[in-house]
Amino acid sequence: MKKQLILFLSLLIIAINTLAFTEVDASSTTTYTYAIDRKGFFVVTQDAYLPHRTILDLDLDSPEDVFIDEFDNLFIADTGNRRIVVYDPSVDEILYEITHPDFSSPRGVFVTEDNELYVADSSAEAVFKFNVDGTFIEKYTKPTSASFEATSFSPKRIAVDNQDNMFIVAEGVFNGVIQLSDSGEFLGYFTTNKVNLTAKQLWENLILSDVQLEQVGDRNPVNFSNVFVDKEGIKYSTSLGNNINNLKKHNTDGSSNIDTNFGFDLGLVDIYTDSQGIIYTASDSGLINIFTSDGYYIFSFGSSSDKEDVSGLYSDLTSIAVDSEGRLWTLDSDKSFIQSYTPTEYSTTIYNALTLYKEGKYADAVSEWENVLMLNQLSVLAHNEIGRNLYSQGEYEESMGHFVLSGNRGLYSQSFWEVRNVSLQNNLPFLLLSFIVIMIGYYTIKYTNKKYHYLTEPFNKVKKVGQIRIINDVLYMFNLIKHPLDSFYYIKKKSKGSYKGATIIFGMFFVSYLIFITGKGFIYQYVEAADMDLNAIVLGFFTMTLLFIYSNHLVSSINDGEGGLGDIYKGVMYSLLPVIVALLLVTYLSYYFTYNEVFILSSILNAGIGWTLLLVFLAVQELHNYSIRNSLKSILLTLLFMAILMILFAFIQIMGDQLIQFVLGLIKEVFRNVFN
Amino acid sequence: MAETLHSFKKEINRDKVATVLLILPYILLFSTFIILPVLVAGLLSFTYFDLIQAPRLADLYGTFNYVMLFTQDENFLKYVIPNTLKYAIIVGPGGYILAFLMAWMLSQIQATPRKIISLALYTPSMVGGVFIAVVWRTLFSGNDDGYINALLLQYDFIDEAIQFLQSPEYLLNIMIFVSLWSSMGIGFLAMLAGLLNVDKTLYEAAYVDGIKNRFQEIIYITIPQMKPQMLFGAVMAIVGAFNSGYIGVALSGANPTPQYSGQLIINHIEDYGFIRYEMGYAAAISVVLLLIIVLFSKVAYTLFGERD
Structure with a gap:
């Protein structure tokens, strides 16, 4: 959750940065390229693409989709002008236009391997099929199948596979991507998105009647925004929504086998792949995100701006396509221009290396x-x-x-x-x-x-060392392991254990805790020690332990508890042996254990913590001479009281700041009045 | 004098013969059916044996199977050992504690419901793996009609059925769950018997002496009084935990289990012994398993055994 927030914030910062720094950029790029560093933050990296051409003179009117065929001709769905423009960038001229009297707002375009052109028109509620040279072949209207009867049919984007199955993203269809056969027959929904219900909505589902449910609003799954079929017939789709896989690369059964859940909405509106399987996506924020064929994020660049006219900034990026030389061609539907990019050595080297691995x-x-x-x-x-x-x-x-x-x-x-x-x-x-x-x-x-x-002589010497008061006091914690209840009884009667011994054990616990937090092996050290707020850790550690002891004293003293503050302190400290051993052991083993043995580490840790908690519980029971029920009650009350105290401290701190400000203000006022 | 001594010696000799005769049936049966097979397995572990040709001594003076097991068998080192440890550490102590708790609770109620409930609790371990697999396979079935999948789908927690029994991340945990569910075995019955046999007057005496609650009752009276049954239960739990491998195979319907995710030592033995017919290698794994069980039983003896 935290990581997702960080990512989201860094994206925001990127957006702001790119706007602020566009004018001082020395290379011909207008935005920075960003990649993710090993801690999951976005960092500026080498420029991956350079702006190439900005084409404004094709008289386009809010074009929404672009497709590039094998001869590097651009097929542009010129939605506002009700036509498909075929543009050859190498000679910089429009080769021909494709129109049909029924065109109303052609929004999606796709060209198949066998040179058939498909156009999705949402207002005409139809899909048109042409030969690539512009001869009209067929018009597909709403399928007559009974299972499709209640659904409206306004196709927005289209992709077609090698068997001429059409995959259609339509407006207002929440069930998924519509799949039509070559003859226009409805084959079903190719892929679906899950309805993401919040906890509140789940609760409403449980208690509300059907009529009430209708009133609380829609529970539709997130919408698909685009669909694509690559040369090998692999289907891709993009969806808009939080906390889902925004980008999917589909298996034949429609499920996805790549993980692109970043936690926030990438805003993807278009997707395209090249011959190497690299996945290029365009998002509504003007960002172009590029992924490997396995769905790993490579980098992104681009930005949005509706005020400035800078190449590389979009006011409404709607479509992206890649030609055979790896150049990107993008469409801005708001300002109706085409922007192209050439890849730098940096990005082509990355793509080549990825391909070499695959081979x-x-x-x-x-x-x-x-x-x-x-x-x-x-x-x-x-x-x-x-x-x-x-x-x-x-x-x-x-x-x-x-x-x-x-x-x-x-x-x-x-x-x-x-x-x-x-x-x-x-x-x-x-x-x-x-x-x-x-x-x-x-x-x-x-x-x-x-x-x-x-050996008797040396052993006796060792034993004598063990009988030195302070060492004996510390070593007493081992008695707790075999006879916890009796040992706590002796602590209470002050015949065994001491404050000094307890404090030394506390110190050992603190040191082992610090070692555990900062010193595990690479596999298990998820946050590096350098990135930690040690002050907070130390402060939190002492606050929590001492607050527990003090709160327990307060709670038990009004509940007929027999033990005093000192007894509780000693009791808690003498219970720490299992957790100290577990922390040190886990830290040591984490250097030699892989994820295969993670279970052993977690059970050692859980056993140590559980054992210590049990000892603390027994300590409360024995020191205060409580029954089980009363000990449980005492511990719960202690925790509650800790929470109350912490909230109180927070209040005092906030209010204290206010008070200090108030007093300072007052003094300033007095000074001003007296000395002026 | 010499006469009496002679007759005394004769007496003793007769006694010896009688003793030998008395234990002879036991010794014979025990050696034929227990000691001999174990010895044979131990010997076979130093050979190559495929049930068709006669066993022949393995390479490296016969230790090849063991060297292979600990150096070359990646599946054994990577999956079988961690899986077995995880399974045994949870199911062994977990099932033991569960059995004790259940037995203790049952000992607190009247005889008739106790008999019925204890029979119900004992049933899973009585009817065996096949029945368990049938019940739980229906529940965890991987298609939309499996009970758990159907429920999750109905309330929109998931959007496609989860392959509980075929996917590595679920199988072992389901095995552990099912084993815990069926862990009220013979150890449970022994502990129940032990609990019911604790002398009631001891509790009264203890209350006079000042114990106050059920917890202290258990710690100070019940557990010390039923140490033999506790030990028996512990050993049974350990042996059961290491020896129960049928559940993973029964649930997933395959040996080896999918991606070795639920492979325990016993499955590994079956895999090599009865599927690949490498009896020598399987025997070597069995010997290792035997040593592990002996080691853990020793731990149980030191924890619960009487020291005298």
């Missing part, structure tokens, strides 16, 4: 990615992909370093597993041997000592 040429891909690194040393994508290539080649140790730089913990874990496996195998004889030697040594010493007692 299995891992070594070539690595060297290509190294070229990317020359241009951008910190490219997360490059490090991640180098790591993946090295991993595929079996060079696990080398790949680990790159996964650290790209922050890819999952793959790091897999590489590490392999590395660890090798070293375990190499050391297995040694480990077994040393184990056997230790066992033999232990038993020989044990049995010879029984006879000759040569």
